[in-house]
Every structure is written in C-alpha cells, then in structure tokens.
Amino acid sequence: MKKREKISEAVIKRLPIYYHCLKWLENDGITRVSSNIISGMLNVTASQVRQDFSNFGEFGQQGYGYDVAFLKNQIAAILGLDKRYNVIVIGAGRIGEALASYKGFKNEGFDFIAAFDIDTKGRDMIGDVPLYHYDKLEEFAKDNRIDIAVIAIPAESCKEVAAFIKKLDIKSIWNFAPVFLYMGEDIAVENINMSESLFMLVYKANNLIKEK
C-alpha cells in the first residue's frame, strides 16, 4: 500500500461512496462499469471519477470500462475494510436500538458485540446484541477488544461518556449525540448529524423545481 500516502484527503472522502457504488454494482452482477455510469449514480463528474480511480492502480479501457471487483477490493484495502471491527453501542434508546439491531453492518465487517445503558429497562438483548448496564462497560472493555464505540445518548452526557471511552483506550467514536465532539489527535471521531443530508435533499429539490 505504498500508494496510500499520495491519495489526497478530497479523494479519500469519496472512497466510501465509490465503495458502496461498486458493491451495488457487484450485487447486481455487473463486472465492468464505465466512468459515465458511476458519474450518473454519484453526482461526481466522469472526469473526476477517472482521475480518482487512477489513484488505485486501475485505468479504464475505452469501450470496456473498469473491473468492478478489482476496484472494490483496492478501495476496501485503502479504507481498512479488509479487516473486521468490534463495535459497542452506548445508549439503548431509539437510535441506539436501530443501530444495534441493523443486520447490514455485519455484512460490511462490523460486529456489534454489546450495548450499554444506564437504564436497561429490564431488557438483556437488543436484537442479537447483549445489553448491559453502563456500570459493566469498564469490565467488558478489559475482557474484549473494542474498536469502535457508538455514542447514542442525549447531548448532556456526551462529553463525559467520550472522556470515559478515551480512558478505556477505544480509538474510534461514532457520535450520534447532537454535540460536536472533538477528541484531539488520539481518537478518530465521526460526528453524525442526520439533518445535513436532509438539507442537501431540500437544496436538490428546490433546484429541480426551478429548472422546470
């Protein structure tokens, strides 16, 4: 993976989208694809697609296109999706529950191994995932490798829980609390705000109507 250092941040941000697009194509039994098709699916220009894909050691052939499986595997390796990751969910409310019980993540390499809440409401499972009292988290972290912690709790407790995650030496936080979390250089954070994609949708729709 010597190439990795050369790939710019802007390209890296498009990799997850390309990866999914290639997976969709593969699931539909498509083995080769043109930059024009990918451009149409993803709202990226065809020349941008060609330029980006040239980073992964794959060059499309005129009238023949790109090898879907090859590209998908190259991108998976760059992103680190050739490994599996252990995930815990903190907060067993509606969002935590939806995430813990979503079956699709396993297929992508993410194993949801436990969920935690300060009030388990008498439940001991969410779908197939064991649910424990939050007090058990420290002990659980000693006995299990945890790659990613999902925060799905109200804003008030978010920073306190994040500090505890750091203490447990967990290196990645997927944050669904409506708080912008920044943990310095030691911990990777993705702050999720569902509204952002709603905003984009509204913009697209308003511009559709105007074009008529």
Added chain:
Amino acid sequence: MKKREKISEAVIKRLPIYYHCLKWLENDGITRVSSNIISGMLNVTASQVRQDFSNFGEFGQQGYGYDVAFLKNQIAAILGLDKRYNVIVIGAGRIGEALASYKGFKNEGFDFIAAFDIDTKGRDMIGDVPLYHYDKLEEFAKDNRIDIAVIAIPAESCKEVAAFIKKLDIKSIWNFAPVFLYMGEDIAVENINMSESLFMLVYKANNLIKEK
C-alpha cells in the same frame, strides 16, 4: 439570490456542514469566528473555508473573523432552509420510528406530519406523529402538502414504494432502504447508507494509529 448560479457543486456539498458548524457556534454564544477555527472543526483547510465563504458575500476581517449569524442566514437561504417542510415516513420499523420520533428535526424546519406502514401493529402514534395504514397514503396526500417522503422499509419493496411516491407528486425522497434509488430528473433523492461514515471512521482510526 442571483449568486446561486455561480456557486459550484463542490461548494454546495459543503454548505450543510458549514451550516451546522455555524449553528453549533451560535448555540455556544459565539458571534464571530475565524477560518482557522472552522478549519479545525471540519477537516477543511482554512484557505478553502475563506474561498467558500467569499461565495456568500461575506469576507472575514483580519483579526476579527466572520459574522456567524450573517453567514448562517446566507447559507440557510441558499439551501432553502428559510422555509418549513412537511415530511412523511414510510415504514414504522426501528429506523422509521427513530426518525419519526427524533425531536431535533422540528428545530431545523422539518415537520414530520405522518407515518405509514402496511402493519401498524395496533399503534396509532409514533411519539407525536400519527401512524396510519399504508392504504391511507393516497388519501392523505390529497389532503396534505407533502414535501419529503422518507423511505424506511426493506429493500424488496423500495422501488415499488418510490414509484408510488412519484405518482403522488412528492418531489423529494430520503431513502434509508439499502437500495440505490435513482428517480430521474423529476425527483430529488438522497440515498442514505450509514456504513459510509463508519468506513470513513475506520480509515481515520487506522491512520491515527499508523502516525504514532
């Protein structure tokens, strides 16, 4: 809004992120901000921030920064967030339920006015949102303005439901089904795949560890 035509697609994609960042700052009582602070929060270079913001008729002053409220309102107007939108949810499973009952959307201008499912399981509300049988959707659409339909159903039925949404003349689809939906030029679609941000998180974490 004469400026709109000049703003490139690449900049538009960053607007929802800037908008949220500015809202966070505003909520924290911050009235002016430097491009460096925004750069640090958002993983965008400071020069990119300055270049982007120059599109919205706002130029930062050396040692004084940008006016948070002014910028936020400019971006809201470009995105169309100075209006309110009526939203329905199709599918009252875990994801549909989490979305319909999330209180934050109202604050962003999105009113979730109804949810529909082929099996309501005896419920008539999800949180504050009325839940109806899917058979009632056509009638409901005659009596109510629907701006956005959220699809939160399994993959199998997604395309059929999307075709029905089109027939009802709803112009925007927020798709959570694990299917890539493309509806042509008449309907705006945002296909949500939660795994994409997990992929990005994994990439960030792998690169943190490598840098050590």
